[in-house]
Amino acid sequence: MTTLNPAVNAQATAKQSWLKLFMWGGVIALLAWSWNGAEMNPFGLIRDSGNMATFASDFFPPDFSHWHLYLKEMVVTVQIAIWGTAMAIVCAIPLGILCSENIVPWWVYQPVRRVMDAFRSINEMVFAMLFVVAVGLGPFAGVLALFIGTVGVLAKLFAEAVEAIDPGPIEGVRATGASALQEVIFGVIPQVLPLWISYSLYRFESNVRSATVVGMVGAGGIGVILWESIRGFQFQQTCALLIVIIVVVSVIDILSQRLRKLFI
Amino acid sequence: MSAAIQVDSLNKTFGRKQALHGLSLAVKPGEMVALIGASGSGKSTLLRHVAGLARCDKSVTGNIQVLGRPMQDCGRLSDEVRHLRADIGYIFQQFNLVGRLSVLHNVLLGCLGRMPRWRGSLGMFNSEERQRAQESLERVGLGDLAAQRASTLSGGQQQRVAIARALCQRAEVILADEPIASLDPESARKVMEILADINSRDGKTVVVTLHQVDYAARYCKRAVALKAGRIHFDGSTEQLNPDFLNDLYGAELDTSLLLPGIEARAKQYQQPLALVKA
Numbered sequence: 397m398t399t400l401n402p403a404v405n406a407q408a409t410a411k412q413s414w415l416k417l418f419m420w421g422g423v424i425a426l427l428a429w430s431w432n433g434a435e436m437n438p439f440g441l442i443r444d445s446g447n448m449a450t451f452a453s454d455f456f457p458p459d460f461s462h463w464h465l466y467l468k469e470m471v472v473t474v475q476i477a478i479w480g481t482a483m484a485i486v487c488a489i490p491l492g493i494l495c496s497e498n499i500v501p502w503w504v505y506q507p508v509r510r511v512m513d514a515f516r517s518i519n520e521m522v523f524a525m526l527f528v529v530a531v532g533l534g535p536f537a538g539v540l541a542l543f544i545g546t547v548g549v550l551a552k553l554f555a556e557a558v559e560a561i562d563p564g565p566i567e568g569v570r571a572t573g574a575s576a577l578q579e580v581i582f583g584v585i586p587q588v589l590p591l592w593i594s595y596s597l598y599r600f601e602s603n604v605r606s607a608t609v610v611g612m613v614g615a616g617g618i619g620v621i622l623w624e625s626i627r628g629f630q631f632q633q634t635c636a637l638l639i640v641i642i643v644v645v646s647v648i649d650i651l652s653q654r655l656r657k658l659f660i
Numbered sequence: 661m662s663a664a665i666q667v668d669s670l671n672k673t674f675g676r677k678q679a680l681h682g683l684s685l686a687v688k689p690g691e692m693v694a695l696i697g698a699s700g701s702g703k704s705t706l707l708r709h710v711a712g713l714a715r716c717d718k719s720v721t722g723n724i725q726v727l728g729r730p731m732q733d734c735g736r737l738s739d740e741v742r743h744l745r746a747d748i749g750y751i752f753q754q755f756n757l758v759g760r761l762s763v764l765h766n767v768l769l770g771c772l773g774r775m776p777r778w779r780g781s782l783g784m785f786n787s788e789e790r791q792r793a794q795e796s797l798e799r800v801g802l803g804d805l806a807a808q809r810a811s812t813l814s815g816g817q818q819q820r821v822a823i824a825r826a827l828c829q830r831a832e833v834i835l836a837d838e839p840i841a842s843l844d845p846e847s848a849r850k851v852m853e854i855l856a857d858i859n860s861r862d863g864k865t866v867v868v869t870l871h872q873v874d875y876a877a878r879y880c881k882r883a884v885a886l887k888a889g890r891i892h893f894d895g896s897t898e899q900l901n902p903d904f905l906n907d908l909y910g911a912e913l914d915t916s917l918l919l920p921g922i923e924a925r926a927k928q929y930q931q932p933l934a935l936v937k938a
Contacts, residue, residue: 568756568822571711572829573746573773578781582769586760 451631458639459632466618466640473617474644476535476610477603480542485596487547492554492592493580499558508551515548520606524615535616542603542610550599557591558584590659597652597659604648608641664689664833664865665710666725671717672705672889679705680716680889687867689832692859694876694897695869697886698909703869706886707837710867711750712741727832746773749826749864751855753838755818759811763802763821766810767793770829789828796827800854816847823854834858836868840875848872852879873905 441448460466493499494508524541531537566583574582611619618641625633665687672680679702687693695703708714709724710731716722718735725731727747730738738744749770757766771789772780779785785793797803800820805813810821819839826834836855840848852868856879859866870876876883877897885893885908892908893899 564752564754564756565758567713568750568752568758568825569769569772571713571745571748571750571752571756572770572825573742573744573748574769574780575742575772575777578772578777581781581783582758582761582772586758589760 454629454631455635457632458635459630460636462633463636463640465621466637469611469618469621470640470644472535473607473611473619474604474648476538476615476617477542477600477607479539480607481546481596481600481603483539483543484546484550484599487543488550488554489592491547491551492558493584495551495555496558498561498563499580499584505555509555512548512551515544516552517548518545520545520610521613524610525613528614533614533616538607538610538615538617541615542606545606546599546603550595553595553599554588554592557588557595561587593659594656597656601645601649601652604645608645662728663687663725664691664727665867666723667706667710668721668723670706670709670722670724672702672709672714672722673717678889680709683886683889683891685884685891685894687865689865690859690863691882692856692866692880693868694880694883695867695886696871696873696876696883696908697892699871701886702889703886704837705889707750707835707867707869711748711835712737712745713750742773746829747832749823749829749831749834751819751822751826751834751836751839753841755815755822757810757818757821757825759809761810762806763808763810763813764790764793764797764806766821767796767824767828770796770825770827773829793824793828796824797821799827800824801850814847816843816850819843819847819851820854823851823858827858831864833865834867836866838869838871841871848875855879873900876900 491508491512495505495512497505520541523544524538527537527540531540561584565587566579569579569583607617607619608622609619611617611621612623614620618637622634622637622641625631625637663686665685667683667685669682669684670680671678671682683702683706685706695706697703705714709716710726712724712731715732715735715737716724721734723730723733726744729740729744731741731744732738758769761769765783768785768789770793771785775785775789794803794806797806800823802813802817802820802824805817810818813821823839834855839855840851843851852875855866855868858864868880877900880897883893883895883897883900884891887908893904
């Protein structure tokens with residue numbers, strides 16, 4: 397509805413433009429405040445550009461002499477992602493339901509959500525370091541690290557899908573005398589399944605990316621040799637490794653995207 | 661014989677607005693009753709309480725029994741509510757089917773209340789249950805659509821699937837909340853024919869809320885009219901006349917639209933109501 401009185405209109409517009417100005421001021425102030433803390437130094441990029449060029453040239457030509465090892469480790473990396481994601485999906489289904497405010501009372505979803513927040517707020521690398529201590533060096537530590545982080549993310553995404561459903565079918569199922577669990581199985585899950593599959597595939601994509609780095613702290617996969625090549629200044633090998641990672645991750649992204657489109 | 665549905669001094673308040681005022685109602689087994697009244701008069705609220713889908717106010721008296729078993733009392737649902745719901749078929753205005761499941765699967769959901777929990781939860785319906793679901797679908801004239809996804813059906817067809825679900829449920833009492841409010845006239849007629857047939861042939865108790873008073877007059881012997889959460893009229897549908905309906909709907913409606921079936925009666929009143937309002 398537009399106001400007919402032009403004076404009132406002008407006043408409202410003035411108020412809006414002040415608000416806009418204030419918001420932009422806030423954004424600029426935030427950026428300025430962070431400048432020092434982040435030790436921003438754009439001139440360094442220009443000053444040291446010569447060094448950077450030398451450094452970059454060390455990467456070429458890429459050294460693929462150990463390509464079969466790289467490929468083998470990359471397969472392990474994907475396997476870590478597969479198990480980390482699969483275990484997370486299984487756990488995220490009940491936890492996602494327990495995070496949904498339209499399904500469970502607040503004294504269930506609030507604590508469960510907070511635990512999921514905690515899982516999400518700590519990066520996989522941190523969990524990887526912890527699990528390396530707990531279960532020893534190797535891919536299994538990586539699987540567990542990805543699993544914890546992914547549970548946190550998927551439970552939240554699953555719950556968001558559940559909170560957006562139409563309550564009608566749930567009531568339809570309830571009216572037949574079904575149990576609470578059956579209301580979820582037949583009233584909720586069929587409605588959210590396409591979204592859940594899509595989210596799970598998306599998480600699998602990001603887990604393949606994450607799995608390439610958990611190896612740096614000893615949790616298996618291609619990250620182990622990547623870290624070794626960087627520390628040994630074997631930049632031509634590093635370059636080859638990066639190319640392998642880029643190709644495999646891209647291929648998986650594309651395949652998974654195709655697959656996701658089928659479900660939405 | 662005890663009543664199929666017994667409601668005693670039911671109160672319901674939404675926020676600060678009281679929707680039902682000490683409402684009492686008894687429906688005998690095998691009756692087909694139309695619940696009529698303007699929007700917001702409380703007819704859907706009443707029906708939801710009878711099915712145990714809503715709870716009445718806690719502080720005051722209020723009691724509902726269905727088939728002689730307690731459904732809710734003073735705002736507390738009975739512990740047996742899920743068992744009791746299995747005996748009550750509920751038809752929703754918006755059908756409330758699970759759109760992504762097949763038509764047959766939707767009908768099979770009607771069996772959930774009467775089978776072991778674990779088998780129901782795993783969706784392991786046996787051949788006898790599948791047979792019953794298929795027969796229910798055939799009775800509503802949709803036997804050949806069993807394999808289709810429910811969401812691909814028209815509104816009228818979805819409502820018939822919902823009725824098949826209640827049939828498969830073997831409910832003794834069928835509660836239909838505005839079953840035809842979002843349907844075209846032909847679909848509405850079919851749905852009402854099926855409900856009337858379930859009532860007359862199977863002897864099930866049917867309570868149906870309706871906006872269209874002519875449907876109430878055509879299919880139900882007894883009508884209960886609600887106005888502002890109280891029972892305003894309870895008697896034979898033959899007693900419904902334009903004056904009464906004007907009163908019920910606050911004299912804001914063209915009653916010739918509401919009740920075209922008994923227009924002849926309107927003529928006796930000398931007063932062309934349609935013109936008065938126009």
